[in-house]
Amino acid sequence: MMDSSNHAMNPHNIDDSPAKIYLHSLTMRLLEGAEKLPAHLRDRHVRYLNASQNPDGGYSGRAGGSDLYYTGFALRALAMLQSLDMDRCTRTANFLTQRIQQPASAIDLFSFLVSSVLVTLGGGTDVLAAAPADWRDRVSATLEAHRTPDGGYAKLPNSPSGSTYHTFLIALAYQILERPLPNLDQAITFILSRRRDDGGFVEIAPMRRSGANPTAAAIGFLETASAITPEIRTSVVDFFAxxxxxxxxxxxxxxxxxxxxxxxxxxxxxxxxxxxxxxxxxxxxxxxxxxxxxxxxxxxxxxxxxxxxxxxxxxxxxxxxxxxxxx
Known part of the structure; x- marks a missing residue:
């Protein structure tokens, strides 16, 4: 719903369907925490984020040029600060519309889907309103092109082996589509194969020592799949500490x-x-x-x-x- 005075997003109307529970939980918990931060801190970063928007409506990284990946992060930060407004979201929707037909990596596709949801919640144009009726089928087919023989997903189609991080991202993309991840058991087996004796998880199979970010991705995936055991939980907490x-x-x-x-x-x-x-x-x-x-x-x-x-x-x-x- 939109606030009639300033069109700021009302985050408490974010869809609470089970299919989106992970992203919803992340968004709501961060939003509720952000409300407790000092107003001057929130305002300072809203100004920075607003000033970072490019004329085409997108946001860029340090290399310059609007980018789906960085646009997604900017919108998520503004949503956390309850500072998405109709004008800004409309401009970003125009940028997203220009990217619909362009080839995308798994990261870009996830960023596009997240950004499309956020600009609509913020009062911008529904980027997918004019898409073919079977657009979810088409997106699902694109996601499955990233599936790898080991049961995971990779950054690019037809890759020989999967990535812990990209498997997590694609699982979240299916949540946005409100569809189950195909062959979930295979994906769970793949993620568990990336677990190491130090208690964490690795990004690619040859690695022997775990990292913070692949471990967080693995735990996020297992959470969406309701597949975290008490033993995994204990070992991961120790690893992170x-x-x-x-x-x-x-x-x-x-x-x-x-x-x-x-x-x-x-x-x-x-x-x-x-x-x-x-x-x-x-x-x-x-x-x-x-x-x-x-x-x-x-x-x-x-x-x-x-x-x-x-x-x-x-x-x-x-x-x-x-x-x-x-x-």
Whole structure:
């Protein structure tokens, strides 16, 4: 529903169907936490995100040029801050409409679907309103072209082996389509095959040591499939707890990297909270780390090693602060 005075999105009307429960849970929990953040902090980042929109309605990364991936992160950040408005969403809808017929990777396709939902909720044009009646069938066929012989999904069609991260993304894409993931048992077996003795999960089969982000993706997938066992939960919580950077306060991508980063910090914090592992988080240390990456004019850097901001890391920064505030 739209607010009659300023057309700001009312996030409490987001669809609560079982098929969208993971994305809905993520959105609502971050939104509720973001409401507890100081108004001046929220306003600063709304201004940054609004200023980041390109004339064609999309958003770009550091390389320049509007991009589906970064557009999705910008919209998700604005939605978290309850700051999607009709004019901005209409402009973004125009950008998305121009991308409908272009070939897309699994990431771009997921970003397109998420962005299309958000611009409609924010009062923009329904990007898929004029699509053929069988557009869900067509999207499903495109997603299945990314299926790999090992039961997972890959970034690109006809790949020889699957990716933990892309299997999770495509599972979420099917949720947006309100369709079950085909051959779910095979996908579960694939994800479990990426588990390692250190308690986490890896992105590709040859890797022996787990990483924060593939582990978060694996746990997210298993959650959507109702396939997390108590033993997996315990080992993953222990694995995540071991990734903390004692010096910085954030979390590292893996136990061989000396410095933390904002992506890993967000995924670890969110995952620990989802698995009732919040008592393993030093809330103040993580919050201090995240705030150290905030630019005065808005936006977040990727880590203490970074010297620029972008909309993706801004989502991770706001998302981490919101998750901690909700806690």
């Amino acid at each position: 071991g990734l903390v950077s004692e010096f910085e306060g954030g979390y590292r991508a893996n136990d061989r990297i000396p410095t933390a980063d904002l992506l890993s910090t967000f995924t670890v914090v969110w995952s620990l909270l989802q698995m009732n592992g919040g008592d393993r988080i030093d809330l103040e240390a993580v919050r201090s780390y995240v705030l150290s990456l905030e630019a005065k004019a808005g936006g977040f850097q990727g880590g203490l090693w970074d010297n620029a901001v972008d909309v993706e890391y801004t989502f991770y920064g706001l998302g981490t602060l919101a998750a901690l505030a909700g806690r």
